[in-house]
Amino acid sequence: MTTATDPKELLRINSDLYLRENTEIQGDVLAGFKKDHMQLLFLRFEDQQMTRTWLKQLRPLIATTKQVATFNREFSKARSYSGGDDPRNLNALWYSISFTYHGLRFITGTNPLPATTDSSVDGPHKAFVQGPARRAEALGDTGPNHPHNWLFGNFGDGDIHAVLTLAADQATVLRATLGDVRQDLARARIVTIYEQEGATLEGARRGREHFGFKDGVSEPAIKHLDEPDSQNPVYEKGHPGTILINAGEFVVGLERERPHPLPYPEWATHGSFQVVRRLAQDVPGWWAGVAEQLKVLKEAKAAPDHATTEWLAARLVGRWRTGTPVAKCPHADMSYNAESSNDNDISFADDPEGTTTPLWSHLRKTNPRDGFPDERNPGKTLPDTRFNHRRIMRRGIPYGLPFDPSASALNGPDAPRGLVFVSYQADLFRQFEFIQKDWMNDEMFPKPNLNPQNDKKKPKPGESVTGADPVAGEETEVAWQRGNGQPPVKLRFSQFVRTEGAVYAFMPSISVLDQLAEGRMNTNMVVAGRTIFTVASFDHTERDSVDSGTVRLVLQRDGNLVVVDKQNRVRWAALRSASPAGDKTQARFEDGELFLIDPAKPQTKLWSSGTGGNPDAKLVVQMDGNVVIYKQGRAIWHTNTVGR
Structure with a gap:
């Protein structure tokens, strides 16, 4: 041993x-x-x-x-x-x-994403090209959050x-x-x-944001960077409940949680898409709003007599000020217990209606964990690893002086203060933007009945809804679930966090920085690692394909893998006709081999590039029209479609 x-x-x-x-x-x-x-x-x-x-x-x-x-x-x-x-x-x-995007284009004189235009299907590349100002309405940045009110961001002539x-x-x-x-x-x-x-705020506020709550407790750990627990290697050693996630969710080109393709230009290898947002916090307004809604709860006999504003504020966040999760300590904070302040070993499986930790709490809105039922197994819930591909790496830090009406004017209610939000992700569209739009600002997520389909039907007048995130989201009405078949109590929260600036940027690798300094940029599109192409993408937002701007490698609905040009003319096809498996066919890139299979007969390959045994190989869809498999810079297979 x-x-x-x-x-x-x-x-x-x-x-x-x-x-x-x-x-x-x-x-x-x-x-x-x-x-x-x-x-x-x-x-x-x-x-x-x-x-x-x-x-x-x-x-x-x-x-x-x-x-x-x-x-x-x-x-x-x-x-x-x-x-x-x-x-x-x-x-x-x-x-x-x-x-x-504009910075990369300026420094190289080259379009970094030539295949992406305003008419392209929405996705990570389009989000990067457009930037947060052009996507503000979808992100909830309207009214006082509108880009016209921002201090910085790509809008007007201020790129x-x-x-x-x-x-x-x-x-x-x-x-x-x-x-x-x-x-x-x-x-x-x-x-x-x-x-x-x-x-960082000083004194007793150290490690906390301006509302007074410990920040950064729920950040994920990274496989092959953080040491796994020997008893339960899903989690980080010494941090129960902190899931180890593949680095490819944060760094482009590394192993991801899901095998579907995330095509990226070669210049993005070992880099990360960065979101920067200046989020102003109305501290006195937030605490006053919490106190006002506590009165509503008590009048409705929906809160215990001993409940305080701290009690309700903890439920809005999902944790007490020290970081102690409400799910484990619903009655009081465990400020004396240092371990509870870093506790991520949280389950919502026994709280499907959100009677302990509300469904609309910031904690559940930004990371639902195991709060979703497994439709195939009634009475069971999906594992807390289900949403690993949605996680982001957040690096927030406060700005401004803390609210203290007895101190200087810079500590007053109107002084600038808030959070500099910085996050890293490999996919702006399916990570940061999804969390912002489909979780935090969606009044129907998660539904009280926890429907995992999360349809976009707007609530009818008087219909019970979950509500938007009352901590960092828009002005919202939330449903306080009392359980035992009792009707929910409606609570109303103003908007306490305002967007005052936003930027989408890309943080290149060290090698690519050297290339940029020389004005060079490789815009060929790359697929690496274990990748599965299907006719319907896993989140139904776009077809699985790789587009270099000159040609596309795409799995057609008839199951044939083809290379098509801008005029949609087929320049190469893996099969002479449709696949016998039809739209059930999968195209895979594993171990350096590109091949087609029928998932019902996985042992039989319908077509293969014959290049297996090269785990470090990568598939490249080039600007010159060729599709090539490279091993350590040497071509070992190609479609021979250069300039056709």
């Missing part, structure tokens, strides 16, 4: 955690900067060559996953030795850089080209460095459109 201190076991664990040694992925994406002070500079380029020179000089300063992960482990170790205090002599300053982030342990170090950075930007004729500061 081996133990954690056994040298062989330690070697095995360390070799499995290979992402800790990654020098391609920028450091904030997976490892996380985790600094007390942060400054985001939203930039606009004016001179292409001077911008490339600036980027070439900046590139050595960009932090990698290996650098940040190594520092974070040393920092955590030193903190444990000091009894929980931050080590004074262990400090770092990290840089990261991301680019908008943002890049987001430069600096993060430091010490404010003095950050301020001194910013002076040099601003001079470098000026010399390169790069305009700073806006600067957004962020800082």
Whole structure:
């Protein structure tokens, strides 16, 4: 029997955690900067060559996953030795850089996504091209949230080209460095459109956002970066309930949770799509709104006499201020228990109506966990891993001074304060935007009867609805479920969080930064790893296909895999006629082999590229019209459709 201190076991664990040694992925994406002070500079380029020179000089300063992960482990170790205090002599300053669609186009002179236009089917590439301002209505950014009221964002003539982030342990170090950075930007004729500061709140508020609740408790862990629990390897060691998720949900080109294709341009390999949002918080308004609705509950005899505003506020969030989940401690906070403040081992399976943790709580709206019934097994619920492909990696930090009416004017009710929301994901459309539109702002999600189909039927007047997220969503009416067949109580919440700026950007790999500094960009479309093409996409939003802008590799409804050009002319076909399995046919790319199968007879291949045994190979749909399987840069199969 081996133990954690056994040298062989330690070697095995360390070799499995290979992402800790990654020098391609920028450091904030997976490892996380985790600094007390942060400054985001939203930039606009004016001179292409001077911008490339600036980027070439900046590139050595960009932090990698290996650098940040190594520092974070040393920092955590030193903190444990000091009894929980931050080590004074262990400090770092990290840089990261991301680019908008317009920024990539400017610096290279090339369209980074030539196949994507306004008429394209909605998806991750279209979201990136359009940006959050053009997609504001669908995201709930209307009224006071409208882009016209934003402090920054891609709208009008104020296109943002890049987001430069600096993060430091010490404010003095950050301020001194910013002076040099601003001079470098000026010399390169790069305009700073806006600067957004962020800082951890001090004292008892440390680690919390402005409403007073512990932040970042529910973040996922990463397979091959975070160590799994030896007893239950689905979860991170020492963090019960924190699910380990494939890094491909956050970094393009790595293994994903679902096998359906996520075609991406070659320049996106080992990069991540970034969302930045400035979210203003109305702190006194929120607490006043909670107190007002508590009165409604008590008048309806739907809350116990001892219930306080803290009691109701915890239900809006899904956790008490310390992070203790309401699902486990519905009556009172466990502020004395340090473990409960980091508890993610939460189940909603026994709370289908949301009588303990409301269905509309921020916790359930942003991560439903096991709160959905399994229609194939009555009485059972789906596992909490079902929504792994929807998770995002969030890096939020507060801005502004805390609300304190007895202090200065900057602590007053009208002073600027809120959260700098930063998230990373491999798919803007099916991750960040889906959570925002289909979960947080959808008044029918989840329904009291927990219908997993989540139809978009609007509620009728007087019909019981779940309501939007009352913490971070729009103005909403929610249904307080009392259970035992009693009618729900309607509660009304104003909008307490306003969007004041938003940007979609892409954080390239270190190698791609070098290419961008030389004005190069490879726009060929890539599929890697284990991939399954089907006639109907898994979320029914688009057909499974890979489009380079010149040709598309697509599985037709008759089950034939074909290459078609812009005029929809077939330039290559795997089969001479329709597949005998028809629309049940699957096209797969596994182990470096592209092949067709009938799922009912998986052992018999209907067609194959004959290139199996190459697990590191990738399938590339090229701008020149050819579809090629490459192994370590060498072509081992192709459709021979160059320029046809």
